[in-house]
Amino acid sequence: xxxxxxxxxxxxxxxxxxxxxxxxxxxxxxxxxxxxxxxxxxxxxxxxxxxxxxxxxxxxxxxxxxxxxxxxxxxxxxxxxxxxxxxxxxxxxxxxxxxxxxxxxxxxxxxxxxxxxxxxxxxxxxxxxxxxxxxxxxxxxxxxxxxxxxxxxxxxxxxxxxxxxxxxxxxxxxxxxxxxxxxxxxxxxxxxxxxxxxxxxxxxxxxxxxxxxxxxxxxxxxxxxxxxxxxxxxxxxxxxxxxxxxxxxxxxxxxxxxxxxxxxxxxxxxxxxxxx
Amino acid sequence: xxxxxxxxxxxxxxxxxxxxxxxxxxxxxxxxxxxxxxxxxxxxxxxxxxxxxxxxxxxxxxxxxxxxxxxxxxxxxxxxxxxxxxxxxxxxxxxxxxxxxxxxxxxxxxxxxxxxxxxxxxxxxxxxxxxxxxxxxxxxxxxxxxxxxxxxxxxxxxxxxxxxxxxxxxxxxxxxxxxxxxxxxxxxxxxxxxxxxxxxxxxxxxxxxxxxx
Numbered sequence: 001x002x003x004x005x006x007x008x009x010x011x012x013x014x015x016x017x018x019x020x021x022x023x024x025x026x027x028x029x030x031x032x033x034x035x036x037x038x039x040x041x042x043x044x045x046x047x048x049x050x051x052x053x054x055x056x057x058x059x060x061x062x063x064x065x066x067x068x069x070x071x072x073x074x075x076x077x078x079x080x081x082x083x084x085x086x087x088x089x090x091x092x093x094x095x096x097x098x099x100x101x102x103x104x105x106x107x108x109x110x111x112x113x114x115x116x117x118x119x120x121x122x123x124x125x126x127x128x129x130x131x132x133x134x135x136x137x138x139x140x141x142x143x144x145x146x147x148x149x150x151x152x153x154x155x156x157x158x159x160x161x162x163x164x165x166x167x168x169x170x171x172x173x174x175x176x177x178x179x180x181x182x183x184x185x186x187x188x189x190x191x192x193x194x195x196x197x198x199x200x201x202x203x204x205x206x207x208x209x210x211x212x213x214x215x216x217x218x219x220x221x222x223x224x225x226x227x228x229x230x231x232x233x234x235x236x237x238x239x240x241x242x243x244x245x246x247x248x249x250x251x252x253x254x255x256x257x258x259x260x261x262x263x264x265x266x267x268x269x270x271x272x273x274x275x276x
Numbered sequence: 277x278x279x280x281x282x283x284x285x286x287x288x289x290x291x292x293x294x295x296x297x298x299x300x301x302x303x304x305x306x307x308x309x310x311x312x313x314x315x316x317x318x319x320x321x322x323x324x325x326x327x328x329x330x331x332x333x334x335x336x337x338x339x340x341x342x343x344x345x346x347x348x349x350x351x352x353x354x355x356x357x358x359x360x361x362x363x364x365x366x367x368x369x370x371x372x373x374x375x376x377x378x379x380x381x382x383x384x385x386x387x388x389x390x391x392x393x394x395x396x397x398x399x400x401x402x403x404x405x406x407x408x409x410x411x412x413x414x415x416x417x418x419x420x421x422x423x424x425x426x427x428x429x430x431x432x433x434x435x436x437x438x439x440x441x442x443x444x445x446x447x448x449x450x451x452x453x454x455x456x457x458x459x460x461x462x463x464x465x466x467x468x469x470x471x472x473x474x475x476x477x478x479x480x481x482x483x484x485x486x487x488x489x
Contacts, residue, residue, distance in 0.1 A: 042437075045447060046447075046450060048451075052450075052451060053447035053448070053450075053451050054451050055280060055281070055284075055448070055451060055452065056280065056281075056284040056444075056447075056448065080357065080437045081437055081439065082435065082436070082437050083434075083435060086342070086435055086436075089342075089346050090345065090346060090437075092346075093345070093346040093347075093349040093350065093354075094349045094354050095345065095346070095349065095354070095357075095437075176450075178446075178450035179450075181450075182450070182455065206453065
């Protein structure tokens with residue numbers, strides 16, 4: 001019995017040493033991925049319709065996109081699922097090669113990370129309970145409790161917007177947007193601030209429960225995938241970026257948008273100057 | 277659909293059980309080593325053991341897991357999620373098990389140890405053949421308690437990317453919008469697993485009681 005425990009300890013020790021050495025085998029991130037035949041992608045699975053779990057199956061636009069990318073590159077995609085506030089620290093710690101997310105392309109993020117060409121629009125709007133007549137336009141949330149996701153740019157935009165209103169909103173942070181939707185359904189908050197593609201999907205999924213309030217209150221913004229800024233990751237970021245542009249040109253991206261959002265977005269090839 | 281959800285929960289429960297059992301076992305081995313260090317009476321062994329216990333008992337498990345997952349790569353040890361989870365749980369439970377065992381070791385009658393020495397047993401033999409079995413028997417209820425605690429704490433390892441019972445329940449609840457039946461089922465599964473551990477503990481206690489000190 002004791003022997004087996006030691007064996008287990010020995011195996012984990014071997015794993016530790018093995019991974020430590022393999023990190024220095026090839027010359028850069030892209031070359032290592034090709035050599036290993038596996039690309040590790042970190043993500044959060046509570047961001048429908050980009051990334052979510054449907055009855056136990058990991059699915060969404062991210063899964064479709066990276067499956068296509070894996071086919072083009074000839075590698076397998078391995079997903080690492082973390083809470084959103086843990087995703088960026090883990091990317092910097094080298095736990096995976098790329099982040100799916102996606103994340104809104106913002107000035108702050110571009111300072112620290114490299115982001116790909118947009119894959120969808122990310123402009124933030126309000127989701128309310130169906131039939132709530134007290135909220136008919138974005139500024140009606142003044143003075144009310146509104147939820148959003150922790151460590152998200154949507155939350156930052158909600159706070160920015162709140163500051164322009166006559167009375168501030170009570171902004172509540174949730175570990176994931178799913179928890180915020182649950183609290184909206186339970187009546188603990190009156191609205192959720194999230195990007196249009198996300199809340200349009202949720203409103204469609206739960207017809208009769210939620211409604212989107214138009215117009216969007218946020219500035220026009222876009223979603224992209226995220227890579228590291230160092231020289232080691234440069235060729236990998238360029239590659240993923242070229243894949244986004246390629247799939248945009250050959251219509252694969254539009255097909256995915258149609259599938260997951262029921263509409264397509266007109267996105268630029270590059271976001272040089274994010275609006276915030 | 278309902279059947280599929282339940283199967284998925286059970287699959288996730290298997291990884292909860294696997295991770296917890298492996299961690300409890302590794303933690304137990306480390307706890308015995310820590311006890312040996314403490315009983316050696318030499319500061320060079322006992323001081324590091326005390327620092328180990330105070331660190332892993334004094335830092336929240338959640339923080340330990342995040343540290344192991346994101347700090348180790350900084351020194352070149354990029355461990356996969358499953359290793360980070362097992363290492364975190366093992367080190368944490370080792371600290372608690374060592375403290376539990378300390379009480380047991382303190383209660384081993386002095387006369388027995390002296391008798392063992394007189395009969396010519398080496399300190400090492402005295403430790404493994406006399407002190408450990410007696411300390412184990414005395415601390416078994418506390419160790420079973422600790423095993424149950426670790427099983428429940430394993431719900432934290434989803435922060436390093438492991439899908440275990442709690443995370444699976446959260447994922448299923450948010451995709452099916454059926455939080456109540458899903459969290460109830462997850463709670464029941466935890467209860468069943470913990471009851472089984474408690475039963476095994478009670479059985480072991482009864483077996484050991486037959487051979488009294």
